[in-house]
Amino acid sequence: MLSLIQRVTSATVTVEGEVVGTIEAGLLALVGVEPGDGEAQIARMAERLLGYRVFADEAGRMNRSLADTGGGLLLVSQFTLAADTRSGMRPSFTTAAPPAEAEQGFNRLVDICRQKHAGRVETGRFGAHMVISLVNDGPVTFLLRP
Numbered sequence: 001m002l003s004l005i006q007r008v009t010s011a012t013v014t015v016e017g018e019v020v021g022t023i024e025a026g027l028l029a030l031v032g033v034e035p036g037d038g039e040a041q042i043a044r045m046a047e048r049l050l051g052y053r054v055f056a057d058e059a060g061r062m063n064r065s066l067a068d069t070g071g072g073l074l075l076v077s078q079f080t081l082a083a084d085t086r087s088g089m090r091p092s093f094t095t096a097a098p099p100a101e102a103e104q105g106f107n108r109l110v111d112i113c114r115q116k117h118a119g120r121v122e123t124g125r126f127g128a129h130m131v132i133s134l135v136n137d138g139p140v141t142f143l144l145r146p
Contacts, residue, residue: 001031001032001033001034001037001041001042001045001105001109001145001146002031002032002034002081002082002143002144002145003029003030003031003032003045003048003049003081003143003144004029004030004078004081004141004142004143004144005027005028005029005030005049005052005054005141005142005143005144006027006028006134006136006139006140006141007026007027007054007055007136007137007138007139007140007141008023008025008026008027008028008074008134008135008136008137009024009025009135009137010022010023010024010025010134010135011023011026011028011072011074011132011133011134011135012074012132012133012134013074013076013122013123013124013125013130013131013132013133014130014131014132014133015124015125015128015129015130015131016128016129020122020123020124020125020130021074021076021122021123021124022074022122023071023072023073023074023120023122024071024072025069025071025072025137026066026069026071026072026073026074026119026120027049027054027066027071027072027073027074028074028076028132028134029049029073029074029075029076030076030078030081031045031075031076031077031078031081031106031109032077032078032079032080032081032082032096033077033079033082033096033097033101033102033105033106034082034095034096034097035095035096035097035098035101036097037097037101037105039108040146041146042105042108042109042112042146043112044146045109045144045146046109046112046113046116048144048146049066049073049113049144050065050066050067050073050113050116050117051065051066051067052065052066052142052144053065053068054066054140054142055068055069055071062140066117066119067116067117067118069119070118070119071119072119072120072121072122073113073117073119073120073121073122074122074123074124075106075109075110075113075121075122075123075124076123076124076130076132077102077103077106077123077124077126077127079093079096079097079099079102080093080096082095082096082097083095083096099127102126103126103127106126107126110123
């Protein structure tokens with residue numbers, strides 16, 4: 001499992017013209033599920049998403065987490081993150097989990113985050129063509145692995 005996180009002042013995901021998820025200040029997390037991602041990897045990713053320190057403290061240093069700030073979390077499934085891009089000019093998706101496995105892993109991540117985070121947790125729509133609007137704050141972007 002991997003997640004590309006971006007610190008945002010706002011983010012919205014739209015499907016067919018309908019807003020399906022939106023947050024104010026917090027994190028947008030694009031999530032790729034890889035074959036074999038189990039409970040341990042999913043739980044660790046939830047821990048990292050909620051605990052990774054990317055928000056400024058009183059001294060202006062990145063020393064506060066999403067859990068500390070109570071900010072929003074927008075989780076969006078993105079199988080293309082798990083693509084193998086090491087050769088050629090076209091990505092291979094053999095390194096991404098099959099759709100059913102990916103959906104199950106993604107939904108489990110959402111459940112854990114909703115259980116553990118006091119702030120707002122929103123999602124896109126698994127398997128849909130989504131349009132994501134965001135205002136990246138910083139810019140601050142990190143690739144997380146469990």
